[in-house]
Amino acid sequence: MAPLLIGISARIYYPQAPQADSGGVFTRTLHYLEQSVAHWILHKPQVLALMIPAIEREGLLLPREVNLADYARELDGLVLQGGNDVAPASYGEDPLHDDWHGDRIRDRYEMALFRAFLAEGKPVIGICRGCQLINVALGGTLYQDIPTQLPAAVGHRDLMRYDQQFHDIAITPGSRLSQLYGGTTLAEVNSIHHQAVKDLGDGLEVEARGVPDGVVEAVRWRGPGYVFGMQWHPEFMAGDAPHPRRLDSEPLLGEFLAAAAERKGRGR
Template sequence: MSRPPLIGISARIYFPAAPVADIGGVFTRTLHYLEQSVAHWILGGRALAVMIPAIESQGMLARSEMSLAEYASQLDGLVLQGGNDIAPESYGETPLRPEWSGDRVRDRYEIDLFDAFVSAGKPVVGICRGCQLINVALGGTLYQDIPSQRPSEVQHLHVQQYDRQFHDAEILPGSGLARLYPGVERTTINSIHHQAVKDLGRDLVVEARSVPDGLVEAIRWRGPSLVFGMQWHPEFMAQDRHHPSQLDGRPILEEFLAACLRRRG
């Protein structure tokens, strides 16, 4: 049998915040980490998961010393996991509030990573922040804060409920998602974000919108390789079913891994 798909996953980044004396130990250092549920989602498709480290200004290496093209060459596909806000500077804006300043270091790293995999023709999937990153990498913009910039009766973020916050979404007819979920016009997805796609990036199409406010929930690239972003977290819904109508993320994972194997072949 051929080896299973080898999937790279972008790192989340923890930066130590002062004061750190009361935490101590490893938390006084910059950490790169992979959320377990994302890794298990990938492993559940009989693929291997590899976290790709970032390069930041205080590290031992310069960004020029790390070849992300080598990762793109050796790995079969890329998953951009969730995390901190995208920095407004990454799409030509300034933060409307200090707490929305985002993570510019991670943005640069993930945009470089995205470009390397797309240039190599390797499939890319983005989850939550990853969906927004795909849009920004292709020249799109974001709402820095949904409640203030796009008021809606839909609550896209509930801090206390976290991954148990759900709302309805519409799968657009004729889309790639409609092909993966035949007969499903409306579904239920989790929602853990206060930013969202505003202006679409180059050659991107919308595949799902939230109901009833119409906010973008899924995007797909019209280029030669598979690039798909979803605003929800399929890895959380794979662990527990809180709604009978919630979307099963397996078809999305299967499409992604099948594209990875085709590209390898």
């Protein structure tokens, strides 16, 4: 069987001082992905990971010249990786703080990608920002800042600890996520986000919430096909030594790739 071709949405770097004044590559707009995301996907045999470049109005190519739907037709699945905030403008709000204006260009690009893969019935998995993007693309909204809007919430981000910041999640009993982990309803995950799902997008259901604050930690689409979003970063826990309470990243990857293989088989 031909290898699965998994597309990964690009993160975008925009030249800003002081990096933009240092010369070289940092004076250019860059599309990139985190190594850990690619390696998480490539960890499985017969899988190839490909970054999908963003098409933006300021670039050499216009959206009408390169159709992101072409990627959805040729690739077998989509990973929406983490990164900058989703722009409040993308869900009809103004930023509550100048630092929370988000990345509207990336939002437009990733929402177009998401809808193209959804239209093709190809599986989509969203990590952190990717989970939030799925929710917004389906008409939902976000908390722009958990500490500001939910002051009683536990700490969901500690930049000094970064991927070593952990908290518990309660997994919905009977949900697909719970079944995937043998009926588990309580687990520990890493946490590197200050925004979170507020109003659920159309067709989404919650499969995990933070403990004890109830912040949404995982969502799944009830429509046809596979769409799952999680606030934690499974790629940062891949390869870790077994931990009695920490959520293993392997079952999630296996489920996503199995959905891609099944759709690929039906598309022959």
